[in-house]
Amino acid sequence: MTRINFILLALLALCATGLVTSQHQARKLFTQLEKEQERARQLDIEWGQLQLEQSTWAMHGRVERVARQALHMGIPDPRRTQIVEPGAAAKAEQSAGAKP
Amino acid sequence: MKFATSPVLELRLPTWRSRVVLALFCLAFVGLGARAVWLQSVNKDFLQQKGESRYSRVIEISANRGKITDRNGEVLAISTPVKSVWAIPGDAQPSSAQITRLAALLEVPPQDIRKKLGDTGRDFVYLKRQVPPEAAEKINELQLAGVFQSREYRRYYPAGEGMAHMLGFTGVDESGQEGIELAFQQQLAGKAGSRRVIKDRRGQIVEDMESIKAAQEGRNVTLALDAKIQSLAFAQLKAAIEQHKAKAGGIIVLDIRSGEVLALANMPTYNPNNRARLTGAQLRNRALTDSFEPGSTLKPFTIAIALETGKVRPETIIQTAPGTLTIGPATIRDAHAEGALTVEQVIQKSSNVGAAKIALSMSAESMAGMFANAGFGAMPQTGFPGEVSGRVRPFKTWRPIEQATMSYGHGISVSLIQLARSYSIFARDGELVPLSMTRVEGPVTAKPVISAQTARQVRHMLELAVQPGGTAPRAQIMGYRIGGKTGTAHKLENGAYAATKYVASFVGFAPVSDPRLVIAVMIDEPSAGQYYGGQVAAPVFANVMAGALRRLEIPQDAPMKPIELPADGQEVRESL
Numbered sequence: 001m002t003r004i005n006f007i008l009l010a011l012l013a014l015c016a017t018g019l020v021t022s023q024h025q026a027r028k029l030f031t032q033l034e035k036e037q038e039r040a041r042q043l044d045i046e047w048g049q050l051q052l053e054q055s056t057w058a059m060h061g062r063v064e065r066v067a068r069q070a071l072h073m074g075i076p077d078p079r080r081t082q083i084v085e086p087g088a089a090a091k092a093e094q095s096a097g098a099k100p
Numbered sequence: 101m102k103f104a105t106s107p108v109l110e111l112r113l114p115t116w117r118s119r120v121v122l123a124l125f126c127l128a129f130v131g132l133g134a135r136a137v138w139l140q141s142v143n144k145d146f147l148q149q150k151g152e153s154r155y156s157r158v159i160e161i162s163a164n165r166g167k168i169t170d171r172n173g174e175v176l177a178i179s180t181p182v183k184s185v186w187a188i189p190g191d192a193q194p195s196s197a198q199i200t201r202l203a204a205l206l207e208v209p210p211q212d213i214r215k216k217l218g219d220t221g222r223d224f225v226y227l228k229r230q231v232p233p234e235a236a237e238k239i240n241e242l243q244l245a246g247v248f249q250s251r252e253y254r255r256y257y258p259a260g261e262g263m264a265h266m267l268g269f270t271g272v273d274e275s276g277q278e279g280i281e282l283a284f285q286q287q288l289a290g291k292a293g294s295r296r297v298i299k300d301r302r303g304q305i306v307e308d309m310e311s312i313k314a315a316q317e318g319r320n321v322t323l324a325l326d327a328k329i330q331s332l333a334f335a336q337l338k339a340a341i342e343q344h345k346a347k348a349g350g351i352i353v354l355d356i357r358s359g360e361v362l363a364l365a366n367m368p369t370y371n372p373n374n375r376a377r378l379t380g381a382q383l384r385n386r387a388l389t390d391s392f393e394p395g396s397t398l399k400p401f402t403i404a405i406a407l408e409t410g411k412v413r414p415e416t417i418i419q420t421a422p423g424t425l426t427i428g429p430a431t432i433r434d435a436h437a438e439g440a441l442t443v444e445q446v447i448q449k450s451s452n453v454g455a456a457k458i459a460l461s462m463s464a465e466s467m468a469g470m471f472a473n474a475g476f477g478a479m480p481q482t483g484f485p486g487e488v489s490g491r492v493r494p495f496k497t498w499r500p501i502e503q504a505t506m507s508y509g510h511g512i513s514v515s516l517i518q519l520a521r522s523y524s525i526f527a528r529d530g531e532l533v534p535l536s537m538t539r540v541e542g543p544v545t546a547k548p549v550i551s552a553q554t555a556r557q558v559r560h561m562l563e564l565a566v567q568p569g570g571t572a573p574r575a576q577i578m579g580y581r582i583g584g585k586t587g588t589a590h591k592l593e594n595g596a597y598a599a600t601k602y603v604a605s606f607v608g609f610a611p612v613s614d615p616r617l618v619i620a621v622m623i624d625e626p627s628a629g630q631y632y633g634g635q636v637a638a639p640v641f642a643n644v645m646a647g648a649l650r651r652l653e654i655p656q657d658a659p660m661k662p663i664e665l666p667a668d669g670q671e672v673r674e675s676l
Contacts, residue, residue, distance in 0.1 A: 031305065048179070049180050081660065083660070
């Protein structure tokens with residue numbers, strides 16, 4: 001009888017330790033999860049700031065100014081523009097291919 | 101001495117003494133039991149609560165305000181965290197050098213900070229809100245006692261002044277105050293939530309207990325706006341305002357297939373990121389909140405209803421000689437006496453007498469019906485704050501002279517957005533399209549107003565108006581057929597028409613073979629000499645339309661021929 005009691009006591013102690021350990025593990029993991037979530041929030045904020053920066057740099061007014069002043073670009077003169085109808089390129093290729 | 105022989109053992113004590121001790125012990129146990137019952141059942145809730153407060157914390161879950169993007173996903177308004185710097189005046193006693201340094205970082209005068217910190221009766225005072233993160237970091241390094249920071253959000257508008265009126269802005273507490281920010285406040289605003297957690301002694305969260313209120317992130321709003329067209333429209337409007345020394349102006353670009361507002365800009369404007377010095381004039385979204393007498397841009401509606409009711413045909417001759425028409429005490433004048441004109445030419449040359457004569461052949465009711473169907477005198481239903489309905493007086497009170505002047509857009513007031521929308525009737529084969537500020541998916545149902553045939557006839561007349569011989573040759577674009585109508589009107593001031601103050605406007609659409617866009621331009625008080633709609637507003641239309649058509653990759657419907665412009669002084673002047 002006493003022996004069974006001792007075995008049970010040992011078993012109980014083991015279970016209790018297990019419980020404490022797993023609870024501790026759970027909390028550690030949870031802390032880690034919280035940290036990762038916080039990191040995700042930070043990254044989200046950073047993404048927002050980067051989007052803002054991208055938008056600011058890519059504003060059309062600025063792009064146009066750089067294109068015109070620094071790169072000396074311009075809209076091609078319509079008189080020097082040739083309009084290509086959809087499918088015209090394929091036709092041109094066909095006719096070119098048909099020639100010997 | 102041995103224990104067994106101890107005389108103490110011989111002592112005989114009275115029995116009551118042991119009884120008393122026993123009773124006392126029993127009493128003590130009863131006391132303990134009662135205390136246990138008290139703590140564990142009666143007082144349990146209070147104690148548990150106290151215990152929990154030692155380790156559990158309610159923390160707030162912040163929610164972001166939604167982004168505003170253009171139709172292609174380009175970010176137009178976004179919230180990002182900043183710091184607010186606050187102090188407890190009683191605890192904060194920085195040295196003079198520290199105050200100077202702090203003031204420099206906060207970009208406020210040092211006296212302000214001294215004054216705020218001098219008010220020791222208060223427990224809390226904001227030194228500055230919405231401080232950029234870098235400056236906040238440096239303030240942190242100063243390590244001032246009694247000065248704290250907390251996180252808040254600030255809204256940024258990368259497009260700046262170009263979209264200020266469209267987007268509006270938010271206050272420091274992130275609630276919309278103008279424009280889209282106000283109109284879509286419900287959708288954009290996030291709702292902060294909270295949850296209860298267990299924290300360990302290092303302040304780390306170790307367990308989630310319950311969610312008290314779920315946080316709701318603000319939803320994003322996708323506008324119909326096209327950032328490129330908007331930027332082009334704003335730049336062109338600004339240039340025209342400066343060139344013609346005008347007081348104000350507005351431009352609207354509509355996609356008439358979907359009713360989407362692709363661009364909307366006003367001058368004067370402001371920078372939404374820095375609203376330190378704002379005036380009411382800068383804030384006004386004129387295209388929606390101001391109504392004006394449109395002038396000749398309303399003539400096509402008079403002609404349309406006359407065609408629709410069968411009063412005239414496009415080739416009907418209207419005698420406009422001698423260029424004046426007297427109705428009662430008032431006289432209507434044309435800029436140039438033209439003689440006999442066809443209905444088409446009345447639009448092309450913008451003859452007031454012609455339009456008035458056509459109007460007088462119709463009933464006031466049918467004209468009023470046309471104006472109502474075109475959306476004049478009614479809210480444009482954009483959902484935008486502050487939009488106006490304009491003013492059309494009830495037709496029963498119209499006198500003949502009023503009916504005549506209304507035919508060419510006087511004695512009636514409309515907003516620019518109403519004007520732009522109303523032209524969808526001609527551009528869309530007779531249907532008035534509902535407007536939308538947000539991106540529209542799928543087809544829209546437009547309200548039929550006039551027959552497709554009438555719409556095509558008017559479209560043809562409007563095409564004539566922009567060709568040489570019309571009032572707005574400067575509205576032409578190489579490679580596209582366009583149609584449109586100029587408007588020039590004296591401004592109403594204190595109930596009378598100001599002799600030298602004008603509103604120049606132009607409304608047009610392109611390409612005529614299959615209309616896609618309507619652009620309306622309004623320039624208020626051009627004062628650099630030129631003031632006709634064809635000179636001031638039409639070039640803005642042409643530049644923006646050309647850019648927008650290229651941007652939307654709409655195929656050309658006209659040969660690439662250089663545009664013929666009449667020599668200076670040879671232009672057809674429209675009547676005022």
